[in-house]
Amino acid sequence: MTKIRAAITAVNGWVPDYVLTNQELEKMLDTTDEWITTRTGIKERRILKEQGKATSDMGAKAVEGLLKKRGISAEEIELLICCTVTPDMSFPATSNIICDKIGAKNAYAYDINAACSGFIFSLITASQFIETGRHKKVVVVGADKMSSILDYTDRQTCVLFGDGAAAVLLEPDESGNGIIDSSLRTDGSGRAFLHMKAGGSLKPSSHETVNAKEHFVYQEGQSVFKFAVTRMADITLEVMKRNNLKGQDIAWLVPHQANKRIIDATANRAEIPESKVMLNVFRLGNTTDATIPLCLWEWEDKMKKGDNIILTAFGGGFTWGAVYLKWAYDTPEK
Ligand code: UT7
Numbered sequence: 001m002t003k004i005r006a007a008i009t010a011v012n013g014w015v016p017d018y019v020l021t022n023q024e025l026e027k028m029l030d031t032t033d034e035w036i037t038t039r040t041g042i043k044e045r046r047i048l049k050e051q052g053k054a055t056s057d058m059g060a061k062a063v064e065g066l067l068k069k070r071g072i073s074a075e076e077i078e079l080l081i082c083c084t085v086t087p088d089m090s091f092p093a094t095s096n097i098i099c100d101k102i103g104a105k106n107a108y109a110y111d112i113n114a115a116c117s118g119f120i121f122s123l124i125t126a127s128q129f130i131e132t133g134r135h136k137k138v139v140v141v142g143a144d145k146m147s148s149i150l151d152y153t154d155r156q157t158c159v160l161f162g163d164g165a166a167a168v169l170l171e172p173d174e175s176g177n178g179i180i181d182s183s184l185r186t187d188g189s190g191r192a193f194l195h196m197k198a199g200g201s202l203k204p205s206s207h208e209t210v211n212a213k214e215h216f217v218y219q220e221g222q223s224v225f226k227f228a229v230t231r232m233a234d235i236t237l238e239v240m241k242r243n244n245l246k247g248q249d250i251a252w253l254v255p256h257q258a259n260k261r262i263i264d265a266t267a268n269r270a271e272i273p274e275s276k277v278m279l280n281v282f283r284l285g286n287t288t289d290a291t292i293p294l295c296l297w298e299w300e301d302k303m304k305k306g307d308n309i310i311l312t313a314f315g316g317g318f319t320w321g322a323v324y325l326k327w328a329y330d331t332p333e334k
Pocket of ligand 1: 036286
């Protein structure tokens with residue numbers, strides 16, 4: 001019997017129009033384009049400026065475009081998983097709100113929070129429903145309005161992140177393509193280095209927490225960097241070795257876009273040349289849950305059916321992981 005695999009059969013992204021450049025940040029903060037570029041690779045990022053718009057609005061746009069591309073209706077979605085660290089509200093789940101906005105009346109939905117590894121964790125969760133035969137159409141959408149939790153006076157953190165959303169559709173594949181293997185990890189002791197201090201049950205919101213700026217991203221960059229640079233490469237190699245893959249066998253490495261130096265270190269250890277690494281951190285910064293599907297969207301027409309693809313991420317938690325998949329379709333000529 002042929003194994004049913006979960007394959008990505010469509011991908012779509014959405015980013016806001018507003019471009020926040022390093023030059024504009026130079027005017028707001030004690031920073032320079034040179035510092036940001038050499039330390040991170042980032043030149044600009046997109047920001048959702050429109051009043052009253054939230055993560056779900058970006059997610060809904062990404063999913064609407066996804067459905068249009070695949071030629072299916074919102075009613076056909078059986079399950080929608082949204083990964084985000086910037087939900088519209090603490091509850092209900094942002095995935096529920098997206099389903100309401102797009103008219104996915106027959107779907108059930110829930111959110112997954114695994115910070116910057118959220119897309120990979122959600123993809124593997126979603127793939128189980130396809131592999132077991134329970135569902136035939138599952139959407140995973142990564143969406144974050146990082147600008148809503150950034151302190152634009154904190155130069156160490158605010159320069160790193162941007163806003164955006166991207167979604168994939170998972171469907172069954174019996175031709176040998178789709179998601180083949182993965183490794184996912186968490187280490188909760190890493191929370192000390194990357195978290196939001198207040199607004200949860202540990203420290204509910206109060207005048208004091210607002211005054212102390214405790215509703216913003218807190219990151220000890222250097223500590224996170226040290227873990228990210230080793231863990232992301234280690235897990236990528238673990239998945240490659242288990243599947244007898246060498247650097248030359250990989251068509252595309254799709255890394256979480258936090259910092260070009262972390263990406264370079266992973267690609268070097270996996271012996272994958274830069275020409276085979278999807279990289280858009282220059283233009284979009286770190287969009288947290290959206291980085292990997294935004295890359296897939298941007299490189300969609302360069303991937304070929306049967307290509308060996310490795311997705312890899314490291315993020316707050318700590319969380320990290322890698323996925324090996326075979327791309328399942330050729331993009332039709334426009
Ligand atoms: O996606 C979630 C996971 N997160 C990550 O993967 C982020 C991992 N960390 C990083 O990418 C890097 O640690 C950063 C890009 C955040 C920082 O780079 P770094 O090379 O680790 O710099 P640093 O924090 O050690 O700071 C070096 C210097 C400091 O000055 P002193 O103490 O040496 O005088 C900082 O105050 O750079 C200073 N600095 C800045 N200078 C200009 C920090 N931020 C800035 C800035 N502009 N924006």
